[in-house]
Structures are given as structure tokens and as C-alpha cells.
Amino acid sequence: MNALLEQFLSESRDFLQGIADKLMQLEENPNSTELMVELFRFVHTLKGNSGLFDFPEMTRVLHASEDLMDAVRNGRVHYSQELADQLLEAMDFVGILMDEVEGTGQLSNQHSEVSAALAQSLRALIVSAPEDSIEIGSDAISILLESSEISIPKTNVTAEKPTLNLPEEIAVELYRTAKSGDVVTLLEYAPEAECFFKGEDPFFLVRQIPDVLWREVTTLNNAPLAEMDAYSCQLIFRVITTADVIELRELFRYVPEQVNFKTLEAASFILPDGEKEEDALQDEFIASALELLNKDDTATLIRSTETMLGLVAPTLWFSSALRWLLIILECDAENQALKRILIESLHTFELPNLTNLAAEIVVEKSPVEEIIEKSAIVLSEKDHARFDMIMKSQRDVLRLPNNNNAVFVGRLKAVATTLKGCCLALNKNSDAVEVEKALETAISENSSEALLTWLANYTIPTEKTVEIVESEKMVKSEQDVEKLIISPEKETHDSSLIMPNRRAEDNAPASKTLKVDQEKIDRLMNLIGEMVVAKNALPYLANRAETVFGVRELSREIKAQYAVINRVAEEMQDTIMQVRMMPVSFVFQRFPRMVRDISRKLGKEVHLVLEGENTEADKNIIEALADPLIHIVRNSLDHGLELPEIRKAAGKPAEGKLLIRASQESDRVLIEIIDDGKGINPEVIKNKAYEKGLIDETTLERISDQDAVNLVFAAGFSTAEVISDLSGRGVGMDVVRSAVEKVNGTVGIESEVGKGTRLFLSLPLSMAVTNVMIIESNKQIFGVPMDMVVETVRVPFDQIQAIKQKQTTVLRGKIVPLLSLNELLAQNIDQIPNEGNEFATLIVRIHGENVGILVDDFRETVDIILKPMAGILGGLSGYSGAALLGDGSVLMVLNPRELI
Amino acid sequence: MAIEYKKSLAIFSGNVSVEEAEGLLDFFVKNPKGKINVADCSHIHAANLQVLMVVKPIITNEPKDMDLQTWLHIALK
Known part of the structure; x- marks a missing residue:
């Protein structure tokens, strides 16, 4: 994958996230022009970027989204939930495409149809808008045509029905081909007028069509040569081929809206031609x-x-x-x-009812054309006069006396056809049906009365009537009236926004942030780690200079130098930590969308509040946080918050509140997820746990409520009766706990029945530097992470009591079990007490309980860069890693949690 | 140079790009009876094609490229 594509992918993901965010914000604040402009800019940039690559499916959807946002931004379309849904869906689709690009480096053409459908539904939103936004009325189309970038397929294509003037010999050949079982496809390609400016060469494209049986190219240009515009494409290509339609679609994937495919039936080629003269025989x-x-x-x-x-x-x-x-x-x-x-x-000499080729070519109408049609109801004055004339002459025809019955019926039919044609031209299909009915009555009664009545009652819609109808609509809803009042200002405001030119929006201030591959940062951090170790060797060197070589002067100088290097190194380490720091918003930002989707799915009303999004922590921690948090939020939505009716019945507001708060507490990040749902019932948990065999009967009897609630973290626990796609598989909370513990975090839960639940995660700010206490046992030194150490005490030998086989002691009125480190490490040697016959005891906290570990002696605490062990040693779960000490020796760091 | 203009003859060669269309149009405005020699031409851009379609000039030398020849015959018919 080339660097440009890589950058595009990484940037685009940010944009997609940004778009989703903005949409969420818009939902709260649908009238914010600022948000819309920003949203538009995101979509616009994303579209532009995607155009650099060969991803027409992606670009097409983005282009449609851009047009839609443009319309929204300019107030032509009102922001709506439906619109947000559509846009989100489109962005999800783009995300899927990006995944594919990332995985395979390219896009297969299988998305083409989805892409076209999405683009169309997006455009449909632009189109449907003028109907309900009254302020623009009939001018909407002209505005739409002028300002949006929708390409309008040439209307000429639809206007004149394309008849294929196939010479008989070719028609015969085509007929035989079609009969022989080949699929014969007519491809009609009308490139848009500006296509030359987009670097397209329609002729080249057409020449790539394989298996051509017949071809034709026509030009719509009828201007004299001198006035001809060579750069406005006026060509229409028609090709009949036996090539596979899928292959053809692939070929024309960049311009699907300009191409029509039509499978031709063999019978459609049977078109006898020649002079229509009677012959005697x-x-x-x-x-x-x-x-x-x-x-x-x-x-x-x-x-x-x-x-x-x-x-x-x-x-x-x-x-x-x-x-x-x-x-x-x-x-x-x-x-x-x-x-x-x-x-x-x-x-x-007329061939009826064969598959009439000419009639069957249905040119797909673009949404724009459709509005042209729909709004064509409004007639200009000139057309109105003409229409009147047609109506008048029909009336005259109907009033002619009935002399000959056969002629009379024909006359009625002719009038009805004319009237129907008029109705269809006005896009009033329902009226055409009425005409049909009137005709039937007229024929059965053998009088023109029915049709005359219809004519008399029929009013032609004029601009005035349309306006009246619309003004009635306006009065109906107050809101709409408001829109009407607001819109003129909005219009002018927006036009001033676009006027200079759109490119101005691209000139975002030069970015001050630098995107760096994480690997580079990791490498930098490793190097600094090594430097810290190297630096730590200096005091030893100074010591040696003094004791071994007896040069006190040099020793002092080395120490002075060490102080300087130490300061710089520490600062460097600090800075690199800062670089790796990320705000928790990285994880939080996905919640609004997630909560919205899930709550809609569950039919719950949820108000999500995010707090402390700017709290920072190491990237690894933040990333490790993502999955557990999603799990917790899902759980809260699924099990915690109740349905609106139940909430109301319980005297709570229908809308549940979900609060996700991040804060910093000294060197830890605290994340709380608080909901005001039904809470956790300890009784239910206890019984469930007992049922699943997680606790025995005695525990069931004496377990406290808080401990019971904590059982949700036990492996294999699930309270949900039914497994939904959201949660309930019983792998929930214990996965959360292990994920959090992996990064040295802790997780806890508090709950009150009927009031809600509070889950909290406590995580270290950074994993890079670990503070360990060095201990000695059996003439070796080990490290123990300081965050596990509660205290260090020296326990006199006579205060150690044995309960059953286990050693214990009483510390401040509490029984603390004692374990010997040598024993834990499977060494059959007793711990060595000090001169006062006291054992050095490290009290560590494991799963909320204090445990004493007997060691030989305590040493100092040091900051080390903990390297997890690799290879075979990686399987030793009793050690969390190793670190280099200043004198070059290796310190093994214990993992008491696993050890005990 | 993809099109070489003689007095009243335009000689096409190779792939005639979109940029040539303006010049070609000018040529025919000045020489309405101008002819074309497309023997060594492999492709003409659609913009040139539509100019030729309006003028329908006489082809002095047919293109060697058979596909192009077929298309030109149909277009200039």
C-alpha cells in the first residue's frame, strides 16, 4: 500500500468519526449553521480525497452526501432524523469500503449497486425537500439546478424515443444471435456535457466495449460549426453487444448514471422496413x-x-x-x-404488439428529472393559453351532432386520448383515470355528456392556484410559518457564505499537529528507556572510581555530570510520556452513536452525559479501555436502564440517564459509568451464582450484599434470561475485569436497587514506567509493583500463628495470611529473619484482600521500564516482566496476583 | 504533435488528445472543405470526434486501426 493511500485511510477514519460526531451534535441542536458548515466541510474534504483514488463507489456516495449537506447547509433541505440516519448509513458504508481497501488494497466492484442505491436515496432527500419546505416553492427546481452539482442527464435522450434504425441484414444477424441463446444488450451512453473537463474520454470508453454487434454515434449538436463548442460533449453512443452486463457495468462504473442497459428480446429485432405500397398479390x-x-x-x-x-x-x-x-x-x-x-x-404494414423496441427503452429518470415532472403542474401563462385552446377545441368536437354512430365513438375516444395526454403532461395521473371513466360512461350512454361534464369541472392548475394551496398548507402548521419567516434571512445569510467561493472553506488553518506512526514513538521510548538504564550506570562508575581507583576528584565530576544527564533524561522521559498521552475522548467519542443506536433498538430513552473527556492517559491504557467500556455501556443500556413505561411506573423520568465520567486521581485515571436504572439486586445475583455453581451454600448464606454484587465479575456469570445480541452470554463482566487488570487497573461496582448502578474503573496513567520495590529472598533480588504493596512490616517470630497448615498473623486486629516467597517460588528454604528474629513481610492487596508475603529483606524502590518477557519465558505467569538495573543486572518483577 | 495541419489537410497521428479539439475546430472553420488523413491514428478523443461528426470531412487515408475505421465510418456517414 502506498503512503498516500495509507494517509488517506487514516485521515478518512478521523473524518468519518468527525462526521458522526457532528451529526450527533446536530441532533441536539438542529439549527446550528456552524455545525452544518463544519459537517459539510468534512464530507466535502473526504469526497475530494477519495477522488484521488480509484474508488468510484466510495466517491459516488460521498458526492451524494456532499450534495445533500450542501442543500442542508443552504437551508434548502431541513435537517431531520431521517436525513441523519441516511448519512450515518452512507458513512458506515464508506467505512466498510475503507476496511476492504485497507485489507486488500483495492475495491471490488460488488459494492457498485449498494453504492448507487445509497447515492440515490441520499439524492432523493434533496429532491423530496422542496415539497415540504414551502418557502422556496416552485423556484426550488431552478435553484436546485443552478447551485447543486447534480449532473442532469440530457433530456433529449428521453424526449425523442430512440428508435434503432437497424439495417435489415444486421437486424437479421442480431435476431439469429439472440435466438441462439446469447444475451443481446443495448447500451446507451449519453455522456454529460462537462465530461471533457473531468478528464473523461467517452469515445475511448465506448471503444473498450467487447463483442460489439452494432454501433451508432449521434451528436445533438446542431449549431453552425463556427459557434460550436468543441468542449461540450453532445454525443450519444449506442452499442449492441453480447458482452456480459456485469462486465459492462464494471466498464462504466464511473458514469453509471449516464448509461442505460437494455436486454433485447429476439422478437424486438423483427422490424420489416420498406415502401408501404399495396401489391396485387x-x-x-x-x-x-x-x-x-x-x-x-x-x-x-x-x-x-x-x-x-x-x-x-x-x-x-x-x-x-x-x-x-x-x-x-x-x-x-x-x-x-x-x-x-x-x-x-x-x-x-404495421407490426403490432411485438416486443416493440422503441417503446420499451425506458430511460431511468434521475431524481432531478422527477421533480421537474412533479412540479411541471405549474403552467406558465403562455402554456396556460395553449392548454385552454386544446380544452376549447375538445369541447367543440364533443358538441358536434351525432350523425354516424361508429364515427361518434371514434370521436369520443380521440377526445379522451387527447385529454389523457394533457393530464399526463401535467403529471396528474389520477385525472387521466377519471377521463377514462368518463369515456366509458359516454360510450355506454352514447352521448358526449359525461366527457363534457368532466371538461367543465376541470380546472387547470395555474401558478395562482398552486400558491393558494401552499399558503393554506402554511397556515396549517405554526412551525411551518416560522420556517417561512426565518428562511429569507437564512437564505441571504447563507448566500453570503457561499458567495466568495467554496474553496475558502478548504483553507483551514495549517495543522499544528503531526501524525506519527505509533511504532516510531514506541521506538523512541525504548531508546529513552535504554538511556535511563545507561545513565543509572554512572553512579556505579563514580563509586568504582573512588573505591577501586581511588580518584575522588573524578568520582565527584562523574557525579556532577550524572546529575545533569539525569535531569535531561527524566525530562525526555516525561515528554515522551506526554506524547503518548491521549484524551479519553478517543474512546468516549464513539458512545453517543452507540448509545443512540442501541437505545433505539431497545426502545429505551437514554440521555447520555459525558464528562471529563479531556482527561489524558497513555495510549495503551486508552486503547485497552475501549472494549471493556463498550461492554459496560451495553450492559447498562440492556440490563440497567428500564423501558420508558416501567420507569414512569417507578416514578422516574421516562428518559434514563447514563453518565460516563473520567477524572484523574493522582497517578490514576478514574472512569465511572453511572446509570439511574433498576440497579442490581444482590438476592438475584446470589441465587444465580449459586445456581451456576459459582458459590457454595455456606457462601450463599453469609455473603454480604456488596460481595454479592461483586459476583457479576465472576467468570461465567450472566443474569440475563435471554441471550440477546447485546449482552447476556455470560462472558461479560469477567472479560471486563481481566482486560482492566491486564493494564494494572481495578474495577469495582456499587449498586442500589431501584436507584441505579455505579461502575468504576481505576487505571494507571501510564504503563511505561513502573515503580517497583526491590526485595531480597534466598540471596536473589526481585521486584514487586508498588501499586500492589500496601505496607511493609516486620513480624516477630512469636506473633506468627498457624491455623491448620497455614501461617497467619494478626495485624491491627485483622487476621492476615502469611506466605513465604521461597515456598511460592518452589524453593525449599526457610526465610531468614533479622537479628531481632523478625520476618520482613510485604503486605500486598489482592482482589480486595490483604496477604502477607514473607521475604528476607527489603531494599529500595526504583522506577524501571518493565519489559514483558518474550518467548518461552513469556509463559511464566508468576512474573510480570523483567527490567535492567543501573549496574547492568536483571531484575525479575513478580506478579503476586498470579503467584498466590 | 498529434495533428499536423497542411493547407487543407489535417494529418492525425497516434492518440489525438482532447487538447486538439479547439485547433481542429478552428481548422475546419477556416477550411470547411478540409480533409483528414487518419492513416497513422490510433485513437481520437471524443471531443475531436464530435467536431468531425459535425463537419463530416473526406477521409483521404483510412485508419489502419480497424476498430477506429469502423467507428469513423459510422460517425461520418
């Missing part, structure tokens, strides 16, 4: 041919058709149809209906 032939067809005498039919062909001029339509008949007899002899239709068509 025609009627006779038709009669005999139909007879032969009824008898199913194909051989004779072929013969007579061939004879007939010899007799008529080859340029006639009749002749062409005969040639087609022969081909059908050859390729599709079973198809009686087709043959019959063809033979019967010889009467009229």
Missing part, C-alpha cells in the same frame, strides 16, 4: 399463408413465401416482411402466434 397470399399456418404445413408455407418473394419488388415493406417470415420459419418455427401476427400485419 398481397391479399391472396395472406389468405393462403394463414390457411397453411392453420394446417401447420411449414414446408409449403416456406415454398409459397419464397415464390412470393420472387414476385414482389425487394424494396417493398411487404417483401421485407416476407423475408422476416422466412427467417422466423427457420429459427423459431414453433412460434405460431408470432408468425400469425407477422402475416396479418401484411394487411396494414
